Amino acid sequence: MCLAIPGQIAELLPEAGGQLAMVDVVGVKRKVNIGLLEGDLAPGDWVLIHVGFAMSKVDEREAAEALAVLEMMGQAFDEELQAVAESDPA
Amino acid sequence: MRFVDEYRDPDLARALSAQIAALTEPGRHYKVMEVCGGHTHAIYRYGVHDLLPDNIELVHGPGCPVCVIPMGRVDDGIAIAEQPGVILTCFGDMMRVPGGRGSFLEANARGADIRMVYSPLDALRIARENPDRQVVFSAIGFETTAPSTALTVLRAEQEGVENFSVMCSHVTIIPAIKAILDSPDLRLDAFIGPGHVSTVIGCRPYEFIAREHGKPVVCAGFEPLDVLQSVHMIMRQLAESRCEVENQYGRVVRWDGNPLALKALSQVFELRPFFEWRGLGSIPQSALRFTAGYARFDAEQRFELPGVQVADPKACQCGEVLKGVLKPWECKVFGTACTPETPIGTCMVSSEGACAAYYNYGQYSRQRLDLQVL
Ligand code: SF4
Numbered sequence: 001m002c003l004a005i006p007g008q009i010a011e012l013l014p015e016a017g018g019q020l021a022m023v024d025v026v027g028v029k030r031k032v033n034i035g036l037l038e039g040d041l042a043p044g045d046w047v048l049i050h051v052g053f054a055m056s057k058v059d060e061r062e063a064a065e066a067l068a069v070l071e072m073m074g075q076a077f078d079e080e081l082q083a084v085a086e087s088d089p090a
Numbered sequence: 091m092r093f094v095d096e097y098r099d100p101d102l103a104r105a106l107s108a109q110i111a112a113l114t115e116p117g118r119h120y121k122v123m124e125v126c127g128g129h130t131h132a133i134y135r136y137g138v139h140d141l142l143p144d145n146i147e148l149v150h151g152p153g154c155p156v157c158v159i160p161m162g163r164v165d166d167g168i169a170i171a172e173q174p175g176v177i178l179t180c181f182g183d184m185m186r187v188p189g190g191r192g193s194f195l196e197a198n199a200r201g202a203d204i205r206m207v208y209s210p211l212d213a214l215r216i217a218r219e220n221p222d223r224q225v226v227f228s229a230i231g232f233e234t235t236a237p238s239t240a241l242t243v244l245r246a247e248q249e250g251v252e253n254f255s256v257m258c259s260h261v262t263i264i265p266a267i268k269a270i271l272d273s274p275d276l277r278l279d280a281f282i283g284p285g286h287v288s289t290v291i292g293c294r295p296y297e298f299i300a301r302e303h304g305k306p307v308v309c310a311g312f313e314p315l316d317v318l319q320s321v322h323m324i325m326r327q328l329a330e331s332r333c334e335v336e337n338q339y340g341r342v343v344r345w346d347g348n349p350l351a352l353k354a355l356s357q358v359f360e361l362r363p364f365f366e367w368r369g370l371g372s373i374p375q376s377a378l379r380f381t382a383g384y385a386r387f388d389a390e391q392r393f394e395l396p397g398v399q400v401a402d403p404k405a406c407q408c409g410e411v412l413k414g415v416l417k418p419w420e421c422k423v424f425g426t427a428c429t430p431e432t433p434i435g436t437c438m439v440s441s442e443g444a445c446a447a448y449y450n451y452g453q454y455s456r457q458r459l460d461l462q463v464l
Binding site for chain 2: 002003004016017019033035036037038048050051052053055056058059061062065066068069072075076079080083084086087088089
C-alpha cells in the first residue's frame, strides 16, 4: 500500500469527469485515477501511482528508479502487482 | 534498466561513505531516525548501515501505517464486518494484523465477508455492484493514501452511492514525530524525512523540527544511494552547526507538496482530537476523521462500534521498536514466537515493518553487531 508504482499515461479517458486515464503499469494497461494531478498530464507522461491514484508526475529516469526500488521489495512487489492486476477502479 | 545503475554505483557509495566518515566527530555518537518504513526496508535490504561509520546509528521510526494500528481498531473492524449484510474491504496488509479477537483473516473463517482491495475505488465499485449490501472501506495510511480515500468519498457523493462508508484510521506523520521528539527515552540528532508522504505534504511541515528542536531533516528517496546521500547532507549540516529542512528527493517532492491532494484532504477530513497509536499511546490531533459535511460516509457513525482499548500482548514490544528505543532483535519473541508467518506484533506483518525487514534481510548485520558486543 505504501509502494509507489510507476506507469506511463497511454490515454486520457472521458469517463468520471476526466479523472481517469489508461496507464501502462509494468506492461499491463490499467485505469488509474489522475484527479490529484488534473490538467497537468498528457499521453507519454510518467507518474507514480499509489493505491490506484497518480500522485506525482516524474520523468522517465525517476520512473525507472521507482521500478528498481519495487523490484528490491521482492515478494511484497509481486503481491502488489497481483493486487493491481485484480483492481478495476472504474 | 538504463538509468538505475548510477543509484547503485559501488564506487559512488564508497566515496560517499568516506565523506560521511570524514564529517563525524570522533567520540561522538550520532542517532539518525528514518521515519518511513520504506527507508527501513531499503536500509536492511542493501545493508546501508554497513556503509556508515560505527558511531552513526540509524534508528527506525513509526512510519509504517500497518504497524501503528492498535488492536482495538482491528476489533472495531471485525465488529462492523460481523453485522448482517456488511462487506468490509481493506488493503492486503491489514488482513493479518492481530487484534484482540484475532485478525480479519480469522474473522473470515468465522463467516465474515472481508475482502482485500488494491484501491479504495475498488471498494466503491463493490458498493455499486452490491446495492443491497453495506460496503465499508477500512482506510489506513499516512498522507500518502489519505487523499485517495478523500477523492473516493467525493466520487461516492457525486454518484450518490449511499451504501458506501469508510472506517477512517488515517494518521498524520507530524504529530507522531512530535511525540517522539517529546519522548524522554530517545535522544536523536536528525531525521531522514519520508519520501512519499512528503510528495503530498511537502517539506514545509518539518520546519518546526529544525526551528524549535534544532535538528536537521532531509527528505529522501528510496534508492540506497539516496539514503546515503541524505545521511551525508545531515552530517554536513551537523558539522557546520546548521539545522535546516533539505530536500534530497527534489526529483519527486515539491517544497509545497501536492496542492490538489491537500485540498481534497481538507475538504473531506479534519483532525481528530485524539487517536490511539499502537505502542505510542494516545496522541492529540494525530489522525483524521470526517468533516461534518461528509459525516454520512463515516462508518463509525453508521455502525455501532465497541471502541474499546485492547492491551497489546505482554510479550509484544512493538511500541519500543516503533519509537526506536529497541532494535527488532532485542524483542524477546523476535524470530521465535513472532515471525512473518505467525506475527504477534504489527511490526512483523507489513514488509515495511522494522521487524519484518530485519527478519528478512538482517541476519548478516546482526552477526556483525553481535561480534561487536562480544
Ligand atoms: S518481534 Fe514481534 S512482538 Fe516483538 S516488536 Fe517485533 S513485531 Fe512486535
